[in-house]
Amino acid sequence: MKKKISEKLIYRMYDNAYKSFDRLTPLLFDCGELCNARCCKGKDGMYLFPYEEIFIGSHWENKITYIKNDIPLLICDGICQREHRPLSCRIFPLFPYIIDSKLKVDFDLRAKNICPLQFNDIAEIQIQKKFKRKVYRVFKKLIKNKDIYDFCSRISEEILFLEKFY
Numbered sequence: 001m002k003k004k005i006s007e008k009l010i011y012r013m014y015d016n017a018y019k020s021f022d023r024l025t026p027l028l029f030d031c032g033e034l035c036n037a038r039c040c041k042g043k044d045g046m047y048l049f050p051y052e053e054i055f056i057g058s059h060w061e062n063k064i065t066y067i068k069n070d071i072p073l074l075i076c077d078g079i080c081q082r083e084h085r086p087l088s089c090r091i092f093p094l095f096p097y098i099i100d101s102k103l104k105v106d107f108d109l110r111a112k113n114i115c116p117l118q119f120n121d122i123a124e125i126q127i128q129k130k131f132k133r134k135v136y137r138v139f140k141k142l143i144k145n146k147d148i149y150d151f152c153s154r155i156s157e158e159i160l161f162l163e164k165f166y
């Protein structure tokens with residue numbers, strides 16, 4: 001992606017976003033214990049948000065590829081240094097949907113086949129409200145950048161289109 005904002009701003013945006021999830025996770029305990037960390041076992045990779053590769057690319061040399069012409073995709077080996085995991089992993093299994101021009105944070109339907117946290121009728125595995133609120137607040141700021149807004153809109157459309165196939 002052609003860079004339209006300064007590196008300083010990119011670092012500030014993503015540094016703040018990453019720090020928001022340094023200690024805050026979907027559940028109070030490690031949800032990987034429920035499913036043997038299935039979301040780290042896939043080979044599909046995680047999208048990086050616009051400009052995020054500039055922020056963490058140096059920690060993931062040769063692990064970032066580009067698909068659909070322009071979307072950076074990080075393919076890990078199922079292990080990472082936690083402090084360098086990308087934003088998609090930090091907010092998983094939620095996604096910042098843009099629907100009718102509005103931000104809505106909800107379960108990422110692409111995780112339907114793997115993630116037990118979709119079952120919101122089991123009290124012990126309810127995603128913490130403060131985690132969801134934090135994802136909302138972080139993206140409320142991030143989508144002020146038009147490229148991030150457009151990216152979230154585009155991926156929201158894709159997810160909702162594919163919903164019928166999940």
Ligand code: SF4
Nearest residue numbers: 031032035037039115
């Ligand atoms: S987010 Fe879902 S799939 Fe990933 S470790 Fe937690 S429970 Fe498992």
Ligand code: SF4
Nearest residue numbers: 040076078079080089
């Ligand atoms: S980058 Fe880390 S957190 Fe994300 S899928 Fe890979 S091992 Fe899991």
